[in-house]
Amino acid sequence: MRIVYLSLSGNIRKFINDGGIEATEISYSNPLIEINEDFVLIVPSYDQEITDLMSEFIEYENNEENLVAIVGSGSRNFNDGFCFNAKDLSEKYNKPLIFKFEFSGTEDDIINFKKEVELIEITRTK
Ligand SMILES: Cc1cc2nc3c(=O)[nH]c(=O)nc-3n(C[C@H](O)[C@H](O)[C@H](O)COP(=O)(O)O)c2cc1C
Numbered sequence: 001m002r003i004v005y006l007s008l009s010g011n012i013r014k015f016i017n018d019g020g021i022e023a024t025e026i027s028y029s030n031p032l033i034e035i036n037e038d039f040v041l042i043v044p045s046y047d048q049e050i051t052d053l054m055s056e057f058i059e060y061e062n063n064e065e066n067l068v069a070i071v072g073s074g075s076r077n078f079n080d081g082f083c084f085n086a087k088d089l090s091e092k093y094n095k096p097l098i099f100k101f102e103f104s105g106t107e108d109d110i111i112n113f114k115k116e117v118e119l120i121e122i123t124r125t126k
Pocket of ligand 1 (some may be wrong): 006007008009010011012013044045046047049073074075076078081082083084102104
């Protein structure tokens with residue numbers, strides 16, 4: 001399962017690096033890349049523009065078909081708006097939101113993220 005992410009202020013990038021996770025970073029200025037295998041998308045939370053930008057990416061080539069699940073990074077200070085971009089994308093494209101974490105995550109978040117990715121891989125191959 002490929003991990004693909006967008007990171008504007010570096011938190012998700014740090015999460016990926018801390019976790020020693022092999023991943024593909026989407027460029028904010030050039031997000032239209034094709035992912036030719038099953039992938040989990042990690043998105044940060046900012047404003048509606050993020051949902052629009054990620055929608056363009058998801059609808060590019062076969063990306064929507066290969067998108068398996070969504071993960072969000074955000075801040076609980078935003079209360080109901082915690083990880084709202086990830087939630088909106090999950091609903092829009094009918095893909096499960098499998099995990100949420102704050103900022104660049106904790107050690108436990110990294111462990112739990114990896115577990116969720118493994119779980120969804122197992123569920124899909126059954
Ligand atoms: C201007 C601004 C707006 C934000 N809005 C939200 C928000 O609505 N909901 C949320 O959960 N987090 C929000 N955050 C927190 C970021 O999503 C969080 O820091 C995230 O880890 C950023 O990931 P990145 O550094 O990889 O871009 C906001 C942060 C900033 C700076």
